[in-house]
Amino acid sequence: MSHDATTTYVLRGVRPLGGERADVLLRDGVIARIEAQLPEADVPEEAVVVDGADLVALPGLVDLHTHLREPGREDTETIESGTRSAAAGGFTAVHAMANTTPVADTAGVVEQVWRIGRDAGWVDVHPVGAVSVGLAGEQLAELGAMAQSAARVRVFSDDGKCVWDPVLMRRALEYVKAFDGVVAQHAQEPRLTEGAQMNEGIVSAELGLAGWPAVAEEAIIARDVLLAEHVGSRLHVCHLSTAGSVEIVRWAKGRGIDVTAEVTPHHLVLTDEEARGYDPTFKVNPPLRTQADVEAVREGLADGTIDIVATDHAPHAREDKDCEWAAAAFGMTGLETALSVVQATMVDTGRLTWADVARVMSANPARIGRIDTGELAQGRPLAVGEPANLVLVDPAARRVVDGRAQETASANTPFAGRELPGRVVATFLRGRATVLDGAPVRDAAAVGGAR
Amino acid sequence: MKHLLSAADLTRAEAVHVLDTAAEMAATQSREIKKLPTLRGRTVVNLFFEDSTRTRISFETAAKRLSADVINFSAKGSSVSKGESLKDTALTLQAMGADAVVVRHQASGAPHLLAHAGWLDAAVVNAGDGTHQHPTQALLDAFTLRRHLAGDPALGATSGVGADLDGLHVAIVGDVLHSRVARSNLALLTTLGAHVTLVAPPTLVPVGVDTWPCEVSYDLDATLADGKPDAVMMLRVQRERMSSAGGGFFPSPLEYSRAYGLDARRLAILPEHTIVMHPGPMNRGLEISAEAADSPRAVIVEQVANGVAVRMAVLYLLLTGQHDATPVPVTTTTTRTEEAHA
Numbered sequence: 001m002s003h004d005a006t007t008t009y010v011l012r013g014v015r016p017l018g019g020e021r022a023d024v025l026l027r028d029g030v031i032a033r034i035e036a037q038l039p040e041a042d043v044p045e046e047a048v049v050v051d052g053a054d055l056v057a058l059p060g061l062v063d064l065h066t067h068l069r070e071p072g073r074e075d076t077e078t079i080e081s082g083t084r085s086a087a088a089g090g091f092t093a094v095h096a097m098a099n100t101t102p103v104a105d106t107a108g109v110v111e112q113v114w115r116i117g118r119d120a121g122w123v124d125v126h127p128v129g130a131v132s133v134g135l136a137g138e139q140l141a142e143l144g145a146m147a148q149s150a151a152r153v154r155v156f157s158d159d160g161k162c163v164w165d166p167v168l169m170r171r172a173l174e175y176v177k178a179f180d181g182v183v184a185q186h187a188q189e190p191r192l193t194e195g196a197q198m199n200e201g202i203v204s205a206e207l208g209l210a211g212w213p214a215v216a217e218e219a220i221i222a223r224d225v226l227l228a229e230h231v232g233s234r235l236h237v238c239h240l241s242t243a244g245s246v247e248i249v250r251w252a253k254g255r256g257i258d259v260t261a262e263v264t265p266h267h268l269v270l271t272d273e274e275a276r277g278y279d280p281t282f283k284v285n286p287p288l289r290t291q292a293d294v295e296a297v298r299e300g301l302a303d304g305t306i307d308i309v310a311t312d313h314a315p316h317a318r319e320d321k322d323c324e325w326a327a328a329a330f331g332m333t334g335l336e337t338a339l340s341v342v343q344a345t346m347v348d349t350g351r352l353t354w355a356d357v358a359r360v361m362s363a364n365p366a367r368i369g370r371i372d373t374g375e376l377a378q379g380r381p382l383a384v385g386e387p388a389n390l391v392l393v394d395p396a397a398r399r400v401v402d403g404r405a406q407e408t409a410s411a412n413t414p415f416a417g418r419e420l421p422g423r424v425v426a427t428f429l430r431g432r433a434t435v436l437d438g439a440p441v442r443d444a445a446a447v448g449g450a451r
Numbered sequence: 452m453k454h455l456l457s458a459a460d461l462t463r464a465e466a467v468h469v470l471d472t473a474a475e476m477a478a479t480q481s482r483e484i485k486k487l488p489t490l491r492g493r494t495v496v497n498l499f500f501e502d503s504t505r506t507r508i509s510f511e512t513a514a515k516r517l518s519a520d521v522i523n524f525s526a527k528g529s530s531v532s533k534g535e536s537l538k539d540t541a542l543t544l545q546a547m548g549a550d551a552v553v554v555r556h557q558a559s560g561a562p563h564l565l566a567h568a569g570w571l572d573a574a575v576v577n578a579g580d581g582t583h584q585h586p587t588q589a590l591l592d593a594f595t596l597r598r599h600l601a602g603d604p605a606l607g608a609t610s611g612v613g614a615d616l617d618g619l620h621v622a623i624v625g626d627v628l629h630s631r632v633a634r635s636n637l638a639l640l641t642t643l644g645a646h647v648t649l650v651a652p653p654t655l656v657p658v659g660v661d662t663w664p665c666e667v668s669y670d671l672d673a674t675l676a677d678g679k680p681d682a683v684m685m686l687r688v689q690r691e692r693m694s695s696a697g698g699g700f701f702p703s704p705l706e707y708s709r710a711y712g713l714d715a716r717r718l719a720i721l722p723e724h725t726i727v728m729h730p731g732p733m734n735r736g737l738e739i740s741a742e743a744a745d746s747p748r749a750v751i752v753e754q755v756a757n758g759v760a761v762r763m764a765v766l767y768l769l770l771t772g773q774h775d776a777t778p779v780p781v782t783t784t785t786t787r788t789e790e791a792h793a
Contacts, residue, residue: 200658200659201659202659202662204659205657205658205659205660205662205663207583208559208582208583208584208634209559209581209582210582211657211658213658277563278559278560278563278564322536322538322568323536323537324537324556324558324561324564325558325559325560325564326557326559326581327558
């Protein structure tokens with residue numbers, strides 16, 4: 001059976017946003033009906049019926065922070081493998097970070113990434129444009145050209161590096177106003193973090209690894225919210241990781257500053273204690289912090305100070321993790337574990353409802369990336385007439401993570417061997433199943449390519 | 452215990468056992484023929500990613516005195532500088548059949564990785580990793596402390612056998628932030644019952660030190676005068692610390708010496724019995740003056756000699772599996788020595 005955009009699906013007995021059971025009819029790429037029980041007579045003969053009993057239906061997830069590594073490091077991930085991994089994790093759109101080789105700092109590169117993503121067909125790929133030429137932090141990249149390209153870039157980031165020069169940051173914040181863009185800042189004061197290996201604190205002192213102090217993140221966030229206020233711009237804070245950062249963002253929002261913030265799944269659950277085994281799988285930037293920081297970011301996500309969860313999915317070659325801590329690369333994969341970690345840390349603990357999960361993993365990131373309107377709108381409500389971007393999750397399932405069994409081309413997951421709750425059963429991109437029965441639907445991608 | 456990675460891994464009984472074994476080894480070293488047949492046929496690899504002539508020679512001497520075959524593998528430049536990766540080096544040593552790998556590496560945790568990554572079956576001895584640990588240095592320092600302060604030094608090598616360091620006060624002075632010697636000694640000396648005061652300018656104390664089982668002082672004179680330490684251990688201050696980020700960790704060598712150097716005046720404040728230690732190599736005139744280094748209280752040269760005995764003990768215990776807390780009878784070693792004579 002083929003699964004293409006013309007297939008009609010009936011999702012039987014799913015729980016939209018974790019609420020009451022309903023039948024959902026997907027037809028012609030949109031949500032055609034949502035009813036407590038769809039009369040048998042109304043089920044089209046050609047429809048594929050998905051038994052969704054007790055599966056939670058969420059709008060397709062949107063990741064604002066994904067490293068797809070292509071162009072340049074196709075040995076660690078390609079746009080195809082990364083977006084397949086995203087679909088398997090319940091995503092229908094990802095923002096591809098700019099730190100590729102060559103850097104996504106021109107209209108040419110972002111259009112290439114956008115086209116390859118479109119042809120792969122697993123999720124919508126929205127390239128992030130670099131703020132500065134070559135991520136060098138010296139001169140603005142051609143932000144306007146990237147915004148006006150076919151890729152319609154709205155999110156700009158030097159992620160991996162901080163836009164450290166306050167003048168450059170100010171100019172970028174001002175400049176993107178012309179096309180309603182946003183600067184997504186990787187907040188890391190470079191001088192305070194020269195050679196830094198892990199969170200600076202009790203554990204780094206014992207392990208003798210150079211410290212990455214919380215203040216190096218907080219100082220940049222504090223500066224940037226004040227800059228955003230001064231020039232009346234929109235600022236997004238990437239992978240916020242410390243209790244102090246949460247407080248600064250809370251203060252800024254209270255003052256009416258137009259700032260949004262993200263937290264990664266790993267900062268919601270892992271701490272610097274993981275470094276004790278010197279396993280570089282746990283080496284990430286910003287580093288894993290303390291239990292108090294984990295508690296603070298959970299609280300910030302629950303009370304809305306932190307707007308979104310974004311994966312910072314960062315695939316790495318085995319040789320870049322199979323070595324001494326200091327020699328290893330920063331980063332961990334996350335697309336296929338993000339929803340499970342959010343369920344474990346926020347839903348199962350009663351701090352977020354499934355409707356809140358839809359907000360922080362779909363609606364909010366789509367709105368920040370300005371992909372929530374138009375023909376390819378993402379992050380929309382589960383309502384009749386909306387694009388049929390959905391994910392079905394079995395919250396009762398439990399699974400042991402195996403990095404090699406994942407769709408991503410790299411195995412550097414920090415959750416290997418750990419049991420996590422929740423399993424993505426199906427993902428639909430504008431009515432087309434990209435994942436069914438927990439497995440990617442290969443012919444779906446081909447159809448996407450022929451679109 | 453299959454490996455020696457951190458001084459913090461040793462219990463008090465295990466540490467005392469290593470020191471007692473070292474005392475026996477030291478006793479054999481005053482003989483005309485110093486070599487024991489204990490590790491005949493075993494291969495010890497000295498894997499040094501960082502220059503350290505004195506530590507390497509100490510381990511090499513120790514292994515040779517135990518009749519082991521010794522291979523020196525100098526691998527300057529690790530995967531950091533795009534040389535051979537640590538993993539490939541380990542697999543190579545495994546293929547060559549190393550029984551023990553003594554590793555010195557600039558990356559904290561590299562010995563831990565060698566011991567636990569599954570690349571290598573050999574016993575791993577940490578000979579200094581980054582700013583983390585240098586457990587045999589702590590053991591030789593504890594051995595030296597015990598000989599002078601917990602026994603009767605006149606007895607020579609066997610002074611203090613069986614004892615720990617209960618109630619002793621040791622001041623460790625200098626660049627604590629970057630010092631694996633300080634971390635190792637703090638762990639081992641407190642395990643053995645000693646009380647430690649770390650003395651350093653605030654820039655050279657790590658964030659997070661407040662959880663360490665010691666006192667921290669910024670005032671060397673007060674620590675010497677009021678704390679009346681039984682031993683003062685001076686740490687080497689590396690010259691590169693004066694030119695790193697932010698213009699260095701202290702304003703000038705002169706200011707450092709004035710505040711934290713051990714000189715004749717400070718030597719005079721110390722109690723009569725207090726010993727002066729330094730792991731070497733010394734910066735005379737920076738952290739320690741010539742008067743202090745050459746004074747009768749200084750046991751710095753003896754530390755070097757004790758290093759060989761302690762490393763013999765560690766290699767012996769790891770490679771013969773004699774690492775429970777049952778002391779090896781002195782006679783056993785004597786017998787073996789006699790066999791060697793035969």
